[in-house]
C-alpha cells in the first residue's frame with residue numbers, strides 16, 4: 497500500500513473510512529464507523545464527545561493498540577504498526593502511570609534505557625524534558641512525593657523523552673482539580689508552541705478543548721462517528737483570559753451544539 501503522498505504531504509495522521517468493531521460475548525460492539533480525518537504536522541487536535549463514543553479507541557488505533565476492522569490509517573506516512581516500531585509517538589494516559597520505585601528522572605529515563613541510549617545522552621534528554629515541563633530540580637524525587645499535577649507533567653516529560661513527532665494524550669488532566677488543570681493547560685500550550693509537536697488530545701471539557709486546540713473533532717456515539725470538525729484560529733500566544741472573548745465563546749457554543757445534536761439521548 498502507498499500513501500497518497502502529494503495530497504497528504506504535510507499530514508501526520510491520515511484516516512480514511514476507518515471502522516472498528518469489538519467482538520464480545522454479547523455480540524459485536526461498533527466502536528467506530530466511517531472515520532475520515534487528516535491531521536497535519538503541528539496541529540493540536542482535541543477529540544470531544546459523550547462517554548463511549550470511541551475517543552480512546554481512536555487514539556489507541558493510531559497508537560496500534562487496537563486494530564481497525566475496516567478502512568485505512570497512516571501515521572507519518574506508514575502503517576500504525578510501523579509508526580509504533582519507529583517510536584513515532586509518545587502516549588500520556590489519564591493516570592500518570594509512573595513506577596513508584598523509580599525516581600522522576602528514572603521514570604523519564606526508562607524508554608531511553610529500553611532504546612539503548614547511552615547514559616550521557618539520557619541525562620541530557622532527561623534534563624531537557626524536565627525543564628520543558630517545569631520540573632527541573634525534582635529529578636531525585638519519587639512520584640509519591642509530587643502532587644498529581646506534577647506527576648502528570650512527569651508523564652508528559654517521559655512521553656517526550658525520545659522526541660516523538662506525535663503526542664497522544666488521553667484525558668491527561670481529567671482527574672485534576674480545575675485550578676491545577678487551568679495551569680497545566682497553559683503549560684501544555686507553551687510546550688506545544690515551543691516544540692511544534694502534533695498533539696491528539698482526548699477531553700470531556702469544552703473550555704479545555706477550545707483553549708488548547710487548533711482543531712476540535714466533535715464525536716457522536718453508537719457507533720462512534722465524527723459529527724463536526726471545527727477549526728480554532730485563536731492567537732497562538734493566548735492566555736486563560738481568552739476564555740472571556742466573543743471568539744472563544746462562539747467556538748465553545750458550536751462545540752456544545754455539536755455535542756447536543758450528535759447525541760441521540762436514547763439512554
Ligand SMILES: Nc1ncnc2c1ncn2[C@@H]1O[C@H](COP(=O)(O)OP(=O)(O)OP(=O)(O)O)[C@@H](O)[C@H]1O
Pocket residue numbers: 518519520525526527545546547548549550551552553554720
Ligand atoms: N476492548 C474492548 N472490548 C469491547 N468493547 C470495547 C473495548 N474497548 C472499548 N469498547 C467499547 O467501545 C466503545 C467506545 O469506547 P471508548 O473507550 O473508545 O469510548 P470513549 O469515548 O473514550 O469513552 P470515555 O469518554 O468514557 O472514556 C464503548 O462502547 C466501549 O464499551
